[in-house]
Amino acid sequence: MISTRYMHAACALALATAATISGARAQEPVTLEYWVYSDFAQGEALKLQQAFIEEFRKTHPNVTINISGKGDDDLTTGQVTGAASGNLPDVFMNGVNVGATLVEAGVLKNIYAEFMAMPKEYRQSFDPALIAMCSPKPETMYCLPYTGYGSFMFRNLTVLKDAGVDAAAPIKDWADWLSQMEKVKASGKYAVPDQTQAWQSIVDTYSGVATPDEWGADFETKKTKVNEAKYAQTLQMFVDMQPYTSGTSRNDQATKDLFISNQLAFHLVGPWVNPTYAEAAKTSGLKYDYVLVPGKAEGDYGGIKGYEFIGVAPNKNAQVAFEFAAYVTAKEQMLRWAKLLSRYNASAAAMADPSVASDPLIAITNKAAANAIDGMPPYFKGAYPNCYRSILTDNAQTVADGGVTPQDGAKELVEELNECLAGG
Amino acid sequence: MFDKKHIPHLLMVFPFLALFAVFFLYPIVSGFVYSFYDWNATTTSRFVGLANYQRIVHSRDFSKAMWNLGSYIIITVPVGIAVAFCLALLVDSFKGFWQNFFRSIFFMPVVLPMFLAATIWRWIYTPNIGLLNTTRGFFGLPSVQFLNDTSTMLYSLIAVDVWVSAGFNMVIILAGMKNIPRQYYEAARLDGASKLQEIFYITIPMLYPVLFFVTTYGVISALQVFDTPWLLTGSSFSQYGGRQNALLFPVMDMMGRGFGELKFGQAAAYGFILTTVIVSVTAVMFALRKKGHQP
Numbered sequence: 001m002i003s004t005r006y007m008h009a010a011c012a013l014a015l016a017t018a019a020t021i022s023g024a025r026a027q028e029p030v031t032l033e034y035w036v037y038s039d040f041a042q043g044e045a046l047k048l049q050q051a052f053i054e055e056f057r058k059t060h061p062n063v064t065i066n067i068s069g070k071g072d073d074d075l076t077t078g079q080v081t082g083a084a085s086g087n088l089p090d091v092f093m094n095g096v097n098v099g100a101t102l103v104e105a106g107v108l109k110n111i112y113a114e115f116m117a118m119p120k121e122y123r124q125s126f127d128p129a130l131i132a133m134c135s136p137k138p139e140t141m142y143c144l145p146y147t148g149y150g151s152f153m154f155r156n157l158t159v160l161k162d163a164g165v166d167a168a169a170p171i172k173d174w175a176d177w178l179s180q181m182e183k184v185k186a187s188g189k190y191a192v193p194d195q196t197q198a199w200q201s202i203v204d205t206y207s208g209v210a211t212p213d214e215w216g217a218d219f220e221t222k223k224t225k226v227n228e229a230k231y232a233q234t235l236q237m238f239v240d241m242q243p244y245t246s247g248t249s250r251n252d253q254a255t256k257d258l259f260i261s262n263q264l265a266f267h268l269v270g271p272w273v274n275p276t277y278a279e280a281a282k283t284s285g286l287k288y289d290y291v292l293v294p295g296k297a298e299g300d301y302g303g304i305k306g307y308e309f310i311g312v313a314p315n316k317n318a319q320v321a322f323e324f325a326a327y328v329t330a331k332e333q334m335l336r337w338a339k340l341l342s343r344y345n346a347s348a349a350a351m352a353d354p355s356v357a358s359d360p361l362i363a364i365t366n367k368a369a370a371n372a373i374d375g376m377p378p379y380f381k382g383a384y385p386n387c388y389r390s391i392l393t394d395n396a397q398t399v400a401d402g403g404v405t406p407q408d409g410a411k412e413l414v415e416e417l418n419e420c421l422a423g424g
Numbered sequence: 425m426f427d428k429k430h431i432p433h434l435l436m437v438f439p440f441l442a443l444f445a446v447f448f449l450y451p452i453v454s455g456f457v458y459s460f461y462d463w464n465a466t467t468t469s470r471f472v473g474l475a476n477y478q479r480i481v482h483s484r485d486f487s488k489a490m491w492n493l494g495s496y497i498i499i500t501v502p503v504g505i506a507v508a509f510c511l512a513l514l515v516d517s518f519k520g521f522w523q524n525f526f527r528s529i530f531f532m533p534v535v536l537p538m539f540l541a542a543t544i545w546r547w548i549y550t551p552n553i554g555l556l557n558t559t560r561g562f563f564g565l566p567s568v569q570f571l572n573d574t575s576t577m578l579y580s581l582i583a584v585d586v587w588v589s590a591g592f593n594m595v596i597i598l599a600g601m602k603n604i605p606r607q608y609y610e611a612a613r614l615d616g617a618s619k620l621q622e623i624f625y626i627t628i629p630m631l632y633p634v635l636f637f638v639t640t641y642g643v644i645s646a647l648q649v650f651d652t653p654w655l656l657t658g659s660s661f662s663q664y665g666g667r668q669n670a671l672l673f674p675v676m677d678m679m680g681r682g683f684g685e686l687k688f689g690q691a692a693a694y695g696f697i698l699t700t701v702i703v704s705v706t707a708v709m710f711a712l713r714k715k716g717h718q719p
Contacts (some may be wrong), residue, residue: 008481073661079685084465097662105686106466190552194572199663247551249571251658253543263552374698386684389663390485397668 031064035092041069081106097376100383105287109314112141114322125349136327140200143309145346149270150305150368156170157287159265163187181244184265191244196396199389206234207373208302210296219382222418235399235406303372378405387420458692464686476693501642508593531591542655577670600634650675
């Protein structure tokens with residue numbers, strides 16, 4: 001196996017070669033606008049990003065990089081309007097769920113040639129499935145996969161103990177999980193957030209009964225891939241869960257507040273919530289752990305997975321912007337990034353490193369991602385209309401509220417999703 | 425015929441007209457043109473005639489948004505003005521320091537950033553541990569899901585909206601009250617009028633122009649409602665409107681179509697439908713007022 005040092009040297013050589021090819025232009029002063037998620041632009045994460053920038057500038061002294069933190073919506077809006085006005089950031093992050101929208105808007109450069117020009121060690125450091133995710137067709141690649149997540153379930157051990165639930169025994173299946181929810185409710189607490197409020201929560205539950213090829217859309221036939229029978233089982237689960245929910249969404253601050261104040265037993269969400277709960281454990285004695293999302297049958301698991309990527313704008317700075325993106329996504333940097341945030345990322349080489357593989361949060365995220373279903377696949381191929389997500393949540397909420405039966409709800413859902421995809 | 429003596433005047437208004445044309449007229453005209461095109465802001469636009477308008481009007485989200493808007497306006501405008509009027513009466517009954525104190529206190533929500541106000545109210549509405557539900561729990565009442573129960577969501581929004589807007593309307597109404605000649609009240613008291621009679625027979629009739637202004641302003645603002653429901657429901661461009669779209673409003677739908685789906689042609693058409701509604705409602709209100717003033 002080639003050592004990290006050799007791989008690094010090869011990367012540096014490739015970057016240096018690319019820089020030389022750029023010729024005289026490489027020596028001209030260049031300013032790159034680098035947009036990252038807002039939580040990557042504060043505290044320790046920002047310090048590490050700035051360290052990456054400084055390290056990159058040692059080999060590219062003519063390059064200035066301005067880092068800006070943006071919220072999810074601001075990233076997408078800024079990139080789309082930037083493409084329209086010719087004022088795109090040079091290198092930026094975003095989520096794969098909006099990948100197709102960004103391709104449609106002309107925000108993303110096809111970086112296939114640049115990626116293939118990189119050393120094999122660099123290319124092979126990524127999870128191959130994620131490289132495939134960024135490559136919707138031959139000789140086309142729109143992104144470098146960056147961070148990712150698989151959702152799992154935080155458990156409040158105090159609430160479970162007070163409800164008489166043995167947290168040491170694993171939750172076998174949905175029936176077992178529901179019996180725990182009933183006990184929690186009987187103790188005067190909430191069991192779960194409302195799983196019908198966010199489309200991600202719906203996928204979290206549906207994936208406990210469905211396979212990855214029973215989710216998403218076929219943009220050629222304009223049909224949803226949802227399995228009606230299995231979706232009816234999911235809707236039945238929402239009906240059964242309804243009396244035990246907190247009425248807050250998985251993304252609400254109120255959900256975290258309920259969990260921290262020992263009012264909520266389970267929170268199905270991604271690893272980004274852990275710093276909040278870890279802090280509460282230190283300051284207010286919160287007792288919690290995390291497990292995989294239970295599936296309908298024993299041995300099955302639910303969960304949703306998603307990825308963030310680094311993209312390059314199709315503008316005059318594209319070459320140096322790609323070089324910077326390649327530097328940030330090289331194994332060494334991905335390893336440092338994973339260690340700092342305890343966050344799973346797209347570098348298979350970094351994830352295999354014993355120093356991060358042993359991190360419990362990364363370990364559970366790895367397991368969760370292996371069982372989870374992708375959020376809005378296929379990425380970079382077709383943009384989901386907004387009606388797709390609103391139909392999902394409206395339908396689940398109508399069924400959970402008793403408006404229609406799960407069987408009728410699943411049938412209506414498939415029909416409405418197909419209409420939505422067809423542009424109705 | 426053009427008179428040369430107007431040249432200095434025209435030159436003086438030119439800077440305003442230039443800026444007005446560039447930043448107001450041009451976007452309106454180009455937006456109107458784009459409402460007939462399928463356009464995603466970056467690729468070449470395609471003329472689609474009235475298809476954008478048809479698609480919007482026939483969409484289920486449009487019907488839901490318009491229904492929500494109608495219900496919202498019917499309740500929030502009269503309730504908001506009634507609360508503001510009562511606050512103005514209350515403040516007017518104080519003198520000196522206390523009048524200034526209460527006026528400032530009631531006006532405070534107006535200057536609070538909407539994001540902060542919504543965060544406060546989301547906490548107030550939180551199930552179990554929020555201020556309202558803790559208070560209910562104290563009296564043995566069950567927790568209410570104010571922002572997740574479709575039967576309470578609209579009223580929860582209206583409460584926030586009234587809280588935010590009452591201070592502004594109160595200041596306007598209070599200023600109107602200060603302009604009512606005091607001798608009317610003195611004469612009424614000499615005739616034995618009660619406080620309630622003073623309000624109904626002097627204050628309200630004398631405040632008619634002010635009440636018309638706050639009503640018109642309230643209706644126009646309500647027609648454009650966006651930030652409060654957006655923040656209360658934790659909306660994003662890909663998902664907005666809250667449970668079963670109970671807090672979906674036209675401007676939210678327009679934003680979602682534009683920035684969530686990159687259907688800027690549809691968003692432009694939506695904007696023009698909404699503008700037409702606002703102009704029509706305002707025109708009807710002014711016409712009714714004019715009719716009411718005719719002998």
